[in-house]
Amino acid sequence: MSDLNSQHNRAVWFDIPVSDLDRAVGFYAAVLGVGVEKSTFGDFTFGILAHEHGNGGCLVPNPDEAGAARGILLYLNVNGRIRDAVSQVKAKGGSVLEDTHPIGPHGFRALITDSEGNRLALHSPSDG
Numbered sequence: 001m002s003d004l005n006s007q008h009n010r011a012v013w014f015d016i017p018v019s020d021l022d023r024a025v026g027f028y029a030a031v032l033g034v035g036v037e038k039s040t041f042g043d044f045t046f047g048i049l050a051h052e053h054g055n056g057g058c059l060v061p062n063p064d065e066a067g068a069a070r071g072i073l074l075y076l077n078v079n080g081r082i083r084d085a086v087s088q089v090k091a092k093g094g095s096v097l098e099d100t101h102p103i104g105p106h107g108f109r110a111l112i113t114d115s116e117g118n119r120l121a122l123h124s125p126s127d128g
Contacts, residue, residue, distance in 0.1 A: 009054075009055060009077060011074055011075065011077070012055060012076070012077045014057035014072055015072065016057060016058070016059050017060050017061075017064075017067075017071070017072075017073070018061055018063075018066055019061075019063040019066045021038070021045065021047060025038060028049060028059065032049065035049075036049050036059065045061070046058050047059035060073075073120070074120055075120075075122075076120055076122055079125065080124060080125075080126055081124065081128060082110060082124035082127065083100060083127070086099065086110045086112070086122060092115055093115035096111075097112060097119065100127065107124055108124050108125075108126070109122060109124075110122045
């Protein structure tokens with residue numbers, strides 16, 4: 001993620017759950033007209049949509065979450081204050097699904113539901 005993105009954009013990333021990674025890579029590459037690179041982290045393979053100059057996202061193999069029932073996971077920027085942001089979730093009527101945890105070289109995230117029941121990820125490059 002670029003410095004401009006992490007400092008100025010509220011939405012910084014998205015995960016699109018897919019049932020068939022190869023099919024989804026072909027679909028998004030053709031429809032969006034951008035590169036989609038398959039990448040592996042540990043034993044997990046996913047597709048990353050090209051995003052050199054702005055917000056990005058990836059295709060995540062997860063058939064249980066693909067489709068309208070769960071859908072796209074939007075990452076919201078809480079740069080440098082993820083612990084504080086997570087502490088505010090319950091106080092303001094949301095719930096914490098997964099507490100703050102590392103996501104490899106991409107920083108930290110927490111999965112939450114907002115006060116309206118929407119599933120979101122809070123993201124920060126640091127664990128602060």
